Amino acid sequence: MKSINKGYMLGEQKLPILKDISFSVERGEYVAILGPSGSGKTTLMNIIGCMDVMDSGEYYLDGMPIHETLEDDLTEVRNRKIGFIFQNYQLIPTYNVMQNIVMPLLMRGLTYEEAEQQCIETVRLLGLEERIAHKPSELSGGQKQRVSIARALVGHPSILLADEPTGALDQASGKDVLKLFRQLNEMGNTIVMITHDLNVAQSAKRIVRIVDGKLIE
Amino acid sequence: MRFSEIFRLVWLNLSQNKFKVILTSIGIVVGSATIMMVLAIGTGGKMEVAEQFKNLNAGAIDISYEGGNSGFGFNMGGGRGAGSGNGSFGGSNSGRMLSGGGMPSGGGMPFGGGMPSGGGMPAMPSGGGIPFGGGMPSTGEGFPFGEMFGESQVNEEVILTYDDAETLLTFVPGITDATISYSTTTSVEGGDLEDASYYTVAGVLHNYATISNLELAIGDFLTEDDNDNKEKVCVLGANVANAIFGNAYSAYNNTLYIDNRSYVVAGVLTEMGSVASGISPDTAIYVPYNTGVKYITGNSISPIVTVIAEDVTQVESVMQNVETELKESYPNTTFTISDAGSKMDAASASNETLSLLLVSMAVIVFIVGGIGIMNVLFVSVKERTNEIGILKAIGCSRKAILLEFLLEASCTSFVGALIGVMLSLAITPLVELLSVRVELSVGGAILSLLFGVITGSIFGFYPAYKASRLVPVVALNQE
Numbered sequence: 130m131k132s133i134n135k136g137y138m139l140g141e142q143k144l145p146i147l148k149d150i151s152f153s154v155e156r157g158e159y160v161a162i163l164g165p166s167g168s169g170k171t172t173l174m175n176i177i178g179c180m181d182v183m184d185s186g187e188y189y190l191d192g193m194p195i196h197e198t199l200e201d202d203l204t205e206v207r208n209r210k211i212g213f214i215f216q217n218y219q220l221i222p223t224y225n226v227m228q229n230i231v232m233p234l235l236m237r238g239l240t241y242e243e244a245e246q247q248c249i250e251t252v253r254l255l256g257l258e259e260r261i262a263h264k265p266s267e268l269s270g271g272q273k274q275r276v277s278i279a280r281a282l283v284g285h286p287s288i289l290l291a292d293e294p295t296g297a298l299d300q301a302s303g304k305d306v307l308k309l310f311r312q313l314n315e316m317g318n319t320i321v322m323i324t325h326d327l328n329v330a331q332s333a334k335r336i337v338r339i340v341d342g343k344l345i346e
Numbered sequence: 347m348r349f350s351e352i353f354r355l356v357w358l359n360l361s362q363n364k365f366k367v368i369l370t371s372i373g374i375v376v377g378s379a380t381i382m383m384v385l386a387i388g389t390g391g392k393m394e395v396a397e398q399f400k401n402l403n404a405g406a407i408d409i410s411y412e413g414g415n416s417g418f419g420f421n422m423g424g425g426r427g428a429g430s431g432n433g434s435f436g437g438s439n440s441g442r443m444l445s446g447g448g449m450p451s452g453g454g455m456p457f458g459g460g461m462p463s464g465g466g467m468p469a470m471p472s473g474g475g476i477p478f479g480g481g482m483p484s485t486g487e488g489f490p491f492g493e494m495f496g497e498s499q500v501n502e503e504v505i506l507t508y509d510d511a512e513t514l515l516t517f518v519p520g521i522t523d524a525t526i527s528y529s530t531t532t533s534v535e536g537g538d539l540e541d542a543s544y545y546t547v548a549g550v551l552h553n554y555a556t557i558s559n560l561e562l563a564i565g566d567f568l569t570e571d572d573n574d575n576k577e578k579v580c581v582l583g584a585n586v587a588n589a590i591f592g593n594a595y596s597a598y599n600n601t602l603y604i605d606n607r608s609y610v611v612a613g614v615l616t617e618m619g620s621v622a623s624g625i626s627p628d629t630a631i632y633v634p635y636n637t638g639v640k641y642i643t644g645n646s647i648s649p650i651v652t653v654i655a656e657d658v659t660q661v662e663s664v665m666q667n668v669e670t671e672l673k674e675s676y677p678n679t680t681f682t683i684s685d686a687g688s689k690m691d692a693a694s695a696s697n698e699t700l701s702l703l704l705v706s707m708a709v710i711v712f713i714v715g716g717i718g719i720m721n722v723l724f725v726s727v728k729e730r731t732n733e734i735g736i737l738k739a740i741g742c743s744r745k746a747i748l749l750e751f752l753l754e755a756s757c758t759s760f761v762g763a764l765i766g767v768m769l770s771l772a773i774t775p776l777v778e779l780l781s782v783r784v785e786l787s788v789g790g791a792i793l794s795l796l797f798g799v800i801t802g803s804i805f806g807f808y809p810a811y812k813a814s815r816l817v818p819v820v821a822l823n824q825e
Contacts, residue, residue, distance in 0.1 A: 207739060219732070219735075223362050235355075
């Protein structure tokens with residue numbers, strides 16, 4: 130990322146959120162972006178996740194110039210290169226665990242059966258075998274987050290993007306998730322985690338601080 | 347994303363919200379049921395009309411004289427007196443006396459604008475009983491003679507004869523056939539009847555069967571010889587044969603008593619059902635014209651001459667020529683001239699108007715139903731904004747989202763249309779209880795399903811489009 134700027138209109142005035150942010154993440158890294166609320170970390174995550182557009186700057190993901198890519202192509206990028214893990218899990222309540230997990234693969238044009246086949250390994254890794262037919266409402270917070278992680282993992286993305294992954298969990302479940310992140314990183318996954326909690330951030334191998342829209346390494 | 351997988355998701359969403367699907371589609375349910383019933387009632391109406399008129403030949407023109415008189419003392423008529431004055435068929439023909447030749451022709455003045463068979467005729471298919479007849483005084487404007495000389499109503503009794511029919515056949519161009527018939531009610535005994543019963547007895551000629559599209563179940567129709575020799579034979583309508591003899595086979599060659607005279611049953615007609623005009627074939631007994639006159643009615647009959655126009659499109663002009671021709675023979679008499687075609691047209695036209703009205707109603711119901719679907723889908727998009735955000739975050743394309751929501755609308759309306767079709771099947775017996783003929787058809791069902799789905803899809807498009815255009819980050823953060 131090079132000189133990223135992003136602001137929102139507040140009435141007639143533009144409120145700058147991200148100010149000239151430049152940083153890079155190498156393949157296989159486990160980075161935590163740490164900052165208090167209002168520091169712009171969620172906006173940064175949205176830009177990294179190709180869900181929001183920057184006002185200026187350059188962003189390359191796997192060598193692809195995201196700042197020049199159109200929305201329709203960004204859909205493809207989100208599907209193939211990014212795995213999202215949200216604070217509040219963002220599972221679709223009407224689908225069961227397996228149906229939630231296979232979604233990114235269905236969007237690649239696989240049939241449900243093919244996608245299900247591909248997911249078995251991930252489901253086993255996350256210990257969700259017993260839960261695949263359950264609806265999200267029937268799961269605990271920790272289990273929901275595992276489903277969310279499984280959904281992010283199944284497509285083998287270039288980067289796992291986690292927004293406050295332990296924010297809604299109790300301490301034990303939170304620890305489990307962080308342990309899982311370590312494990313995933315050791316397996317070669319690139320992880321970028323956003324948090325306001327230093328303890329959580331310390332589980333990452335590298336911490337980047339964001340204060341008032343500016344990055345401090 | 348594969349279409350089959352989108353469809354699977356749609357199925358998943360709909361099957362988990364069954365009640366919502368039914369509520370959403372109520373407008374479509376009503377719309378489809380309406381379309382189906384409209385088509386069924388329209389078809390039923392058409393078939394009803396066709397059946398009621400099946401004893402009518404499209405080119406048939408009926409001429410009758412129904413008593414009264416429109417003539418005035420001053421006879422301006424003239425014409426071919428001698429030509430029409432030759433022997434009467436049935437009996438006295440006193441009216442002829444007035445149609446003397448040699449008077450200066452007044453160009454049909456007594457009939458002035460009072461031509462009774464005009465536009466008013468086709469109003470209803472109520473048959474021969476159209477009350478124009480001679481009873482309507484032809485108060486032809488610009489006819490000063492009446493007042494100048496004083497009106498002298500002459501009650502000339504006109505009885506049409508076969509000669510009149512033949513005259514028309516000979517002198518009016520474009521007529522292929524002509525016949526004469528009358529009907530009366532008289533007592534009948536015999537067969538299984540314990541007491542004398544009253545039946546319609548029609549005196550007809552041999553060609554009546556062809557002209558009225560009658561078909562025989564057994565035996566033969568009356569012949570020319572039967573008429574010439576005044577044979578006591580008869581042909582029975584299907585219901586008459588069943589009532590008197592149990593069935594057509596027992597009736598054939600059996601004997602019954604009409605007005606205490608024995609008649610041999612020469613044939614039995616097939617069942618025709620109810621008819622809108624003329625003699626109802628199922629409940630009539632047909633005897634040779636002359637036989638009837640001799641043994642049953644005497645001369646107190648008011649026969650109807652029926653002529654068949656060669657070209658159905660020329661019926662109007664043939665009717666005019668018939669009127670002109672009749673005026674030559676009966677200058678002071680107004681006849682009721684009616685054509686089967688216009689009766690059929692009028693009945694069909696009123697039926698079509700009704701169908702059009704019902705179709706308009708169905709269209710309105712569909713629009714209301716469609717707006718209902720649109721509203722519910724808008725709410726649904728709003729409700730599921732977060733879900734749309736999730737789908738977008740994990741890489742669902744705009745096209746797939748549009749397709750998913752559109753398919754949901756289409757499927758919802760398909761379910762509604764299907765329920766509508768079933769509903770119309772269920773209410774058909776109730777509608778039939780109200781004596782409305784309903785003819786359900788597969789075509790009607792397919793059409794109403796199609797209309798339902800198209801309406802749902804059209805009205806579902808906009809909400810689906812709105813859903814597909816949501817910005818991922820905004821949608822995702824929507825609670």
